[in-house]
Amino acid sequence: MVLTKGNLQSYSRLPAKRMIQTCFTLLFFVISLVAVSTVAKADGKSNVYTIYHIYVGDKHIGTLQDDEPVLSYIEETLKEYEKEYPDLSLQIDENIKVIPEMVFNEEKEDEDVLSSLEDKMIVQAEAIALVIDDQPAVYVATIEEAEKAIEKLVTQYVDKEAYEHFQMMVEEDEDLTLKVGEEKITNLSLTEEVIEEESVVLPEEVLSVEDAVLKINKGVLKEQPYIVKEGDVLSSIANNHDLTTAKLLELNKELDVDSVIRVGQEIQVTVYEPLVKVLTTKVEKVEEEIPYQTEVKEDDSMWKGDQKVTQQGQTGIQLLEYEITEQDGNVIQRKVLLEEVTKEPVKKIIVKGTKEMPSRGSGSLGWPAVGGYISSYQGNRWGRFHRGIDIARPNNYNILAADNGTISFAGSQGGYGNLVRINHNNGMETLYAHLDSIDVKVGQTVAKGQKIGVMGQTGHSTGIHLHFEVYENGQLKNPMDYLK
Known part of the structure; x- marks a missing residue:
């Protein structure tokens, strides 16, 4: 008979445990009893004994004079397992039979029956297998835990609230209408079919929901290519993939310990591949x-x-x-x-x-200020030679290029203060001194009448004015000979 946790407990409530097995051998026992009684009456003797044959499956493992040790052993074994696995439904794996027999002569019982029973008896637990690719992947205790494991597998990557809303959409056939900034799941699936099947396994094979999901995630080792990067060596590649160098070489027969690997080279490594995604x-x-x-x-x-x-x-x-x-x-x-x-x-x-802005001057110089008058001409002044003319009191302080040209200097220079020189690329050059600010840069092309700065009194100056000089072929000239 198969003894499970449930029926063993129900049998233990019977007044005489020795009668448990008679439900399987009642006819055999009655025939034996009638036969023994008949013989006893014939010879006038009444010494009759009951012995118990113990079978595991079809294998006879011994004879006892009492069935109590076997029943007690089974019961105690289940109790021990119940303490270790209180949440599992346990049962004895093998078909254990106790068959009584009436005999005339008292027989010696086998001492090693219980030890033989211990070796052959296996306690198993009822479980639900999650079958992936036709192979049981993990076992959990109940169908409810199997459902939780699948849910947990999915909600690793999907927000639980979104997952529950998706289930509600499926059940209620909800219309997919979105607001701006909203997203909804339209389909959830696994890359492999997962089937829930009832099973009987060793208790230690039954996992918690969390451990079952971890095992599915970890999956199995599979070979895959790795592309060599800068700084990689065989030992570092092996270590980064939980391999020994010897195992890495075994996966790559063309390599040996002295091989030189190159950036971009493909090498086979092993990685854990989830059982399902x-x-x-x-x-x-x-x-x-x-x-x-x-x-x-x-x-x-x-x-x-x-x-x-x-x-x-x-x-x-x-x-x-x-x-x-x-x-x-x-x-x-x-x-x-x-x-x-x-x-x-x-x-x-x-x-x-x-x-296009022409860089060559016309030779005819324009007035370099906006209005104003000449406050000082070229010539001797205060015991020194005044090299140009001074223009003061203009309508505004903008200084204008006297002709087309290229800026050859723009910066500060001694008594001139802030200074701009224009090369008119025709042998002529003009100079503008005492500027408050400069609006052009060296190398810039300017047009006649273009603003190049603002009048000021930087350097050696007695007031706000423009000092203006003219040169031709490197020789200082009188500006009044060129200005209209």
Whole structure:
């Protein structure tokens, strides 16, 4: 008979345990009793004994004069297992039979029956197997724990609230309507079919929900390629993949301990591959900006190098619905389901000048200030030779280039203070001194009448004015010979 935790407890409530097994051998026992009684009456003797044959499956392991030791041993064994595994439903694996027999002569019982029973008797637990790829992957105690394990497997990568909402959507066939910034799961699946099957296994094979999920996640070792990176050596690659160097070489027959590996080379390693992965498909609705474009227009009335913005750019707005597929939380596919522009972008318009600025002067100098008068001419003054003319009291303090040219100097120079020199590329050069500020740089091309700075009184100056000098072929000239 098969003894389980349940029926052993029910049998123990019977007044005489020796009668337990008679339900399987009642007919045999009655026939034996009648036969013995008949013989006893025939010879006038009444010495009759009962012995008990102990079987494990079809194998006879011995004979006892009392069945109590066997029953007690089974009961105590189950009690010990119950203490260690209180949440499991336990049973004896083998079919243990106790068969009584009536005999005339008292027989000696086998002393090693219990030790033989101990060797052959296996206690097992009822469990639910999670079968993956036709193989039992893990065992848990109940169908409820199996469901929890699958849920926990999924909610490693899916928010539990989103998971519960998805289940509700499926049950209620909810319409998939999204608000901006909202996402909903549309499909959840596993890469392998997971089947729940009833099973009987050793108690130590039954795992908690947490341990079952860890075992599924860890999976099995599989070979996969590794691409050698800068600084890698065989020992470091092996160590990073929990391998010995010898095992790494075994996986790569073309290598040996003296092999030189190169960056980009492919080497086989082993990694743990999960038994099953979680596939999630979800839809999200987002509002995204549409970047504006920039248009550049040319204007030949503006100097080359000058530009201005005539229309500021504005970003547009669009509504997008994405379908995102993830495997174990990693995005493997993303596609647009719906695209709706709610605000068109406005392009930015920049106007750039194309007018070329001539660098060669005309030879005719223009007045280098905005109005004003000559407060001091070239010649002897205060015991010294005054090299140019001074222009004072202008309408504003802007200083203008006397002709087209290239800036050859722009900075501070002794008694001149802030100074600008223009090479007119025709043998002539003009000098502008005592500036408060300078608006040009060396190498810059300027046009006649272009502002090059602001009048001031830097250097040796008695007031705000412009000191102006003219040179031709390196010789100092009188500005009044060139100014109109």
